[in-house]
Amino acid sequence: MNRARPVAALPLATAGLALVAACGTNPYATSGAGRPVVLGAQPASAVPAVTAARLISSTVDGMGTVLADAEGHTLYRYAKDTAGPATATCAGPCAMTWPPLVSDVPAIAAGVEARLVGSVTRPDGRKQVTVGGWPVYRYAKDTGPGIALGRDVSADWAAITPTGRKANPATVETAEAPGLGTILTDADGRTLYLFTKDGKGSGKSTCDASCASRWSPLPADGRVTAAAGIDPGLIGRIRRADGTSQVTIGGWPVYTYDQDAPGEASGHGAAGAWYALEPNGCKVEPAAPVARSPEIRQALAPTTGGE
Known part of the structure; x- marks a missing residue:
């Protein structure tokens, strides 16, 4: 009678002892010199860094x-x-x-x-x-x-400038505006305004901080040019309180209005202090009120005092 030889049992028993000895230790949880491995994780070098411009x-x-x-x-x-x-x-x-x-x-x-x-x-x-x-x-x-x-x-x-405008040398041009006649604009066709509280020839601007965020000073850091029909002698510049330069026309510091698109003059008459300019450097006296949308009227409502 042949008896089955228990030769194959020895390796299994040995393997069993190895598993018992390793109880509580996951042989797949470490790599190299005992370093933990997180299954499914990417190496740190493969994870793109979050960057802020x-x-x-x-x-x-x-x-x-x-x-x-x-x-x-x-x-x-x-x-x-x-x-x-x-x-x-x-x-x-x-x-x-x-x-x-x-x-x-x-x-x-x-x-x-x-x-x-x-x-x-x-x-x-x-x-x-x-x-x-x-x-x-x-x-x-x-x-x-x-x-x-x-x-x-x-x-x-x-x-591009800090306000999103094109950083070209300042240019003063002319355009026709309904109800206002010929007015002055910047190179982008945006209406130029004076602020009566500045005072003609005062050499300073009183529109700063929140006011200047809505009524942007026309910068004069570089060369300032005037279109044909504008007396170059009317063009000047002042140094603002923040150290930047601003164009003056006829002694008035000039601004653009952030609610205007090129060709618009929605800021004319705002707060009874803001006016578009004629080519001679004087404020425009409109023959009729300037039409404004409800949104523009609402934006102009809190501008008392020029701000």
Whole structure:
């Protein structure tokens, strides 16, 4: 009678002893020299870091104050984008020359009003920083802080200011406005205003802080030019309390109104102190009240005292 030989039982018993000896210890919970392993986790190097873009103000010769990134590289806006709503159209080869300023989280800004800073989703899904609704970009050939070679590339590209405007040399032009006649505007066609509380020839502006956030001083950091039909002798500049320069016309510090689109003059007559300017530097006396939407009337309601 043949008996089964219990040879195979020995390894099983040995394995059993090994498992008993290891009770309470998970052989898959460590790797290397006892380092814990979390199943399904990525190595730290594979987890993308969350970064916040930074905006700072910078000075460029001939252009005055512009926006820059954390390294001081000048930032630009693109005429083929839109600000309302924000839309970024520079992609593909364009974005290689003009890298968008992207940020995983809201950008950190110094010298820029928080309400002006936002973001827009690009065609590739990334978040691009916007200022005043305009997507902002760098120029690949700008080699360092204070350089703005991009301003000479195309009329579609302009350095951007802390208020979202184009940082071009200040230009005073003329335009026709319904009910007002010929008035003065900036290079973007925005109506220029005087503030009677400043006082003609006083050499100072009384519109600061919250007032200046709605009535933007026309900057005079660089060269100021006047269109044909405007006496260059009427153009001057003053130094504001914050150290920036502002254009004056006929002795009046001049401003644009943030509720205006180009071609509008909705701020004319606001608080009985704000008036569009004639080409001779005097305030416009309207022949008829300026039509305003309910939204504009509501925005102007709390402007008592010019603020």
